[in-house]
Amino acid sequence: MVEFLVIFFVCYIWHSLGVTVGYHRLLSHRSFSCPKAVEYFWILAGYLAFEGSPIWWATMHRGHHRYVDTPLDPHSPRYGIEHARAGWIRKVGYSEAIDPHIHSKDLIKDPVYRFLEQGGVFRRSHFMCFSIGLTLRFLILLTFGWVPALASLLAGFAVLQIPLMLNVACHLPKLGYRNYQTDDDSTNVWWVALLATGEGWHNNHHACPGSAKTGMRFWEFDLAWLTILFMKTVRLVSRVNVGTHEQHIRGALRRMEVSPATRLEALLDDRKETSETPALCVSSGSGA
Numbered sequence: 152m153v154e155f156l157v158i159f160f161v162c163y164i165w166h167s168l169g170v171t172v173g174y175h176r177l178l179s180h181r182s183f184s185c186p187k188a189v190e191y192f193w194i195l196a197g198y199l200a201f202e203g204s205p206i207w208w209a210t211m212h213r214g215h216h217r218y219v220d221t222p223l224d225p226h227s228p229r230y231g232i233e234h235a236r237a238g239w240i241r242k243v244g245y246s247e248a249i250d251p252h253i254h255s256k257d258l259i260k261d262p263v264y265r266f267l268e269q270g271g272v273f274r275r276s277h278f279m280c281f282s283i284g285l286t287l288r289f290l291i292l293l294t295f296g297w298v299p300a301l302a303s304l305l306a307g308f309a310v311l312q313i314p315l316m317l318n319v320a321c322h323l324p325k326l327g328y329r330n331y332q333t334d335d336d337s338t339n340v341w342w343v344a345l346l347a348t349g350e351g352w353h354n355n356h357h358a359c360p361g362s363a364k365t366g367m368r369f370w371e372f373d374l375a376w377l378t379i380l381f382m383k384t385v386r387l388v389s390r391v392n393v394g395t396h397e398q399h400i401r402g403a404l405r406r407m408e409v410s411p412a413t414r415l416e417a418l419l420d421d422r423k424e425t426s427e428t429p430a431l432c433v434s435s436g437s438g439a
């Protein structure tokens with residue numbers, strides 16, 4: 152039992168950081184730079200937690216920031232809790248407003264990510280991800296026995312649930328508190344932050360999406376940020392964007408200056424932004 156719990160815990164942390172450090176802060180937001188081997192290490196951790204195609208994940212997430220809590224947001228709970236949790240991943244392809252060829256040009260250049268994307272056919276890329284994840288656990292079963300295989304599989308499935316839950320819980324203001332007056336429903340939820348290794352400080356994140364650090368108050372524990380900081384200390388990371396408190400306030404204010412309807416119109420007219428130039432606290436571009 153102890154062996155199972157230790158393996159489960161180690162796998163859970165690795166897979167969860169794969170989502171937070173790899174899929175989210177690195178690929179979706181380009182909040183830091185690192186060698187390709189380090190990038191693949193974290194993306195592998197997320198992929199084996201059944202997170203799906205990295206291009207799909209990052210493009211949908213950029214779409215979330217771009218159209219947050221509007222009808223074009225892929226998973227806003229304003230338009231249905233179950234849709235925001237898991238309904239949106241059952242779509243067959245991208246919507247007209249969210250296009251990886253426009254919003255994720257930087258990721259499409261990578262041949263590995265292109266292969267995992269399976270031409271943008273969601274069912275194929277999801278199937279491939281699940282097949283690879285299950286095959287790996289089968290190989291662990293054959294090589295090391297059922298305890299590590301089951302612990303690894305359950306950790307992967309557990310981590311899969313976290314971002315789905317976060318999409319709902321961290322956009323229901325009554326469940327948390329807000330440090331910044333953003334024009335969306337984003338909120339900070341402490342228990343999501345613990346389960347998601349730092350990702351629950353979601354109101355902070357929406358105020359300054361380009362920041363690699365989302366815990367702003369001393370009690371806002373952010374394991375993903377500590378991991379990035381550690382990689383910076385041992386020189387695995389070369390550039391890190393960190394938004395100050397003032398930059399978070401300014402980021403939130405900038406979005407408040409225009410009404411959501413005007414912003415949405417402007418965004419629809421301006422679909423040519425890419426994430427290739429990382430920008431700190433830009434929340435409406437694809438780099439956010």
Ligand SMILES: [Zn+2]
Nearest residue numbers: 215337353357
């Ligand atoms: Zn959000």
Ligand SMILES: [Zn+2]
Nearest residue numbers: 212216360439
């Ligand atoms: Zn984000």
